[in-house]
Amino acid sequence: MSVTISPKEIVRRAKETGAKGIAYTYNEPAIFVEFTHDTAILAKKEGLKNIYVSNGFESDETFKYIRDYIDAINIDLKSFSKDYYIKVCKAKIEPVLNNIKKFFQIGVETEVTTLIVPGLNDSKKELKSIAEFLVSVSSDIPWHVSAFYPTYKMTDIFPTPHSTLVNAYNIGKKAGLKYIYIGNIRDTVRSSTFCPKCGQCLIKRDGYDVKIDMDLGKGKCSKCAEKIYGVWK
Numbered sequence: 001m002s003v004t005i006s007p008k009e010i011v012r013r014a015k016e017t018g019a020k021g022i023a024y025t026y027n028e029p030a031i032f033v034e035f036t037h038d039t040a041i042l043a044k045k046e047g048l049k050n051i052y053v054s055n056g057f058e059s060d061e062t063f064k065y066i067r068d069y070i071d072a073i074n075i076d077l078k079s080f081s082k083d084y085y086i087k088v089c090k091a092k093i094e095p096v097l098n099n100i101k102k103f104f105q106i107g108v109e110t111e112v113t114t115l116i117v118p119g120l121n122d123s124k125k126e127l128k129s130i131a132e133f134l135v136s137v138s139s140d141i142p143w144h145v146s147a148f149y150p151t152y153k154m155t156d157i158f159p160t161p162h163s164t165l166v167n168a169y170n171i172g173k174k175a176g177l178k179y180i181y182i183g184n185i186r187d188t189v190r191s192s193t194f195c196p197k198c199g200q201c202l203i204k205r206d207g208y209d210v211k212i213d214m215d216l217g218k219g220k221c222s223k224c225a226e227k228i229y230g231v232w233k
């Protein structure tokens, strides 16, 4: 079944349901970039935020075309190995690393997700390299370490054990990242946001249940007033 919908209609529906923004996701948004561009411009005019969920493969032309309309982006960094990108993703790693830097540096809220696949990209060395790369751009970048489940073309690998994700979480913390989140698996502590300065739990997450204890208007810790990275208004 196919659905025909215009950018104007998407923005109208988002407003009607009381959404605060529109996320362009599941299909890679850069492959329908003109549509996201037109939608994002209209959404911005209506006070909505625009969020890209991307593989980080935007060309420089695409980057320039959308950068003024995107408030936040989540980029998948699948691995820190050139071979993994070539063999498993059939792609190159360099554009992904460059786009993480570029989007962060122009002030688009940039977050990174790594899907951790047992035996392929879960070594201590590789996770450390990813975390250290992110710190080299900024320790503010939130890093999501997500659980893999066997599906589609990769059914011969077991789901990611919780302990592997905790290991990645600890490696990220040690490398100096301030915000790390375990995803795709239940972990209420390691999916919550803590103040990097005083340790106060600011956003408690349990699945889709969210409890907020921070000054959202200012984006600051409710206890020590530390500025928390993110788009808060």
Ligand SMILES: [Zn+2]
Residues within 6 Å of the ligand: 195, 196, 197, 198, 199, 200, 221, 222, 223, 224, 225, 226
């Ligand atoms: Zn604090």
